[in-house]
Amino acid sequence: MRTYLDCLPCFLRQALDVTRLIGADEELSERILRDVLQTASKMDYSQPPPVMGKYIHRLVRDSAQAPDPYASLKQSFNSMALRVYPELADMVRQADNPLEAAVRLAIVGNLIDFGTASGVSEEQVQREVDQALDNPFQGDVASLERAVAQADSILYLFDNAGEIAFDRLLLDLLPLERVVGVVKPSPIINDATLEDARACGITDMIPVVDTGSDAPGAVLEDCGEEFLRHYRRADLILAKGQGNYEALSHMEKNAFFLLKAKCSVVAADLGCTGGTMVLTRSGGSDS
Amino acid sequence: MRTYLDCLPCFLRQALDVTRLIGADEELSERILRDVLQTASKMDYSQPPPVMGKYIHRLVRDSAQAPDPYASLKQSFNSMALRVYPELADMVRQADNPLEAAVRLAIVGNLIDFGTASGVSEEQVQREVDQALDNPFQGDVASLERAVAQADSILYLFDNAGEIAFDRLLLDLLPLERVVGVVKPSPIINDATLEDARACGITDMIPVVDTGSDAPGAVLEDCGEEFLRHYRRADLILAKGQGNYEALSHMEKNAFFLLKAKCSVVAADLGCTGGTMVLTRSGGSDS
Incomplete structure (x- = not known):
């Protein structure tokens, strides 16, 4: 975009x-x-x-010689998300469509973003969790399910600290042996780094690499060679958040973007109203 | 400011x-x-x-060679304000404190501002009119009343087209022989010009001059000599809107500002919450 x-x-x-x-x-x-x-x-x-x-x-x-301004916010949202994770896992298990519930909750986690809005509170996240299965959602979960079944190699681009614990709900339903996760190499806003992936238990589930870039979204021109190898090799990209959508939505690659449309520009680009939970596909054709 | x-x-x-x-x-x-x-x-x-x-x-x-982008909006809000004026004049007449009612309604008119917000509708203005006597208001009307009684020469700085018809409610209660009105010399946003003052009947009530400046607020360094003569001579300034507050609130001049605090910066500067109707004094001391 x-x-x-x-x-x-x-x-x-x-x-x-x-x-x-x-x-x-x-x-x-x-x-x-x-x-x-x-x-x-x-x-x-x-x-x-x-x-x-x-x-x-x-x-x-x-x-300002402030290497990690969002450090304490990241820690506090990691803790908050880990605290609610068991309850969310129950919601997924009991849902009529567990994959859709996991997708919705992973997108709710995308609310924990200090780039697009002037802050978010734990109470706001909790409110969105309570409404996750009812709030407006746009996307074709069955098509995601088919794409996952057909993919030999899935690259999961994480977005923010805290949010990555919500992503575990979706990872729980993926063939983990075929999934590699991606975080940022160093602090940028409240984006998840390897430290957050460790804190939220992601590194115990899948291998985690980083983009090699401190842009808040995987802008390919700026990414490192290790990430680019994984990106080229992957036959399915699952990308979280506005930053990754903005960076990659125009690429010719089989990709699903999972995000909350938090600003009017992205909502307009997606053709939805602001606040909608969106699962959208780009690149490769459906089957 | x-x-x-x-x-x-x-x-x-x-x-x-x-x-x-x-x-x-x-x-x-x-x-x-x-x-x-x-x-x-x-x-x-x-x-x-x-x-x-x-x-x-x-x-x-x-x-863009667009000499007056807000022309049709100005006309439509002049018409709207003139249409509701008789009803508003009744509200003032029937009020327990007619001066406070006129001050409140003149401030409601300040909502018609295309500089501070991304637009306002006639419906929004009508809603504010309905709540004018109940909505949060900050200011000392009795002190304004005393200042008016003591002033030999009052300069009334108008703000926007449409809004100036609301100002007539306050003018109706002022000693008009001692009042001079001020508009902008040429189009700037939807600020009132002489044409709007004529359309809203202001020129039939008081002499109207202009600032000599196309700034959306009377920034003295930019104003013309005629305006500055009136400004120096006046012993009381009544100034409408954020633009005039921003331009003049730091001056040593006996002035009352009547405005709706439409943005967070001005609200913070005034020490009130956003949306409050404000009558505030600067310069000369109270008596």
């Missing part, structure tokens, strides 16, 4: 959010915002938005 | 709103947005926000 002009105010909002989170003083905040404005004025808008997200958050980390 | 960093996303939103309103194509919209980003990156943030508002809307008018 390209960068739309509507993404521009949001870039500034993101920069403001993170300068506040790290408690930057007025002078540093102003310097960061002026830099973001300047850079956004020259950006190639045919690039996906995570390219700018990477720039903003790297700028803040470097200029 | 200075330009806060939180104003920056809003500048871009304003630019997006107006490029869409005029139906600018993607290429022109992109050029405008890049220019706004570039200019905002270098702006002196000690200046009030209307300085940037002026720049954005002048840029759009010039580069």
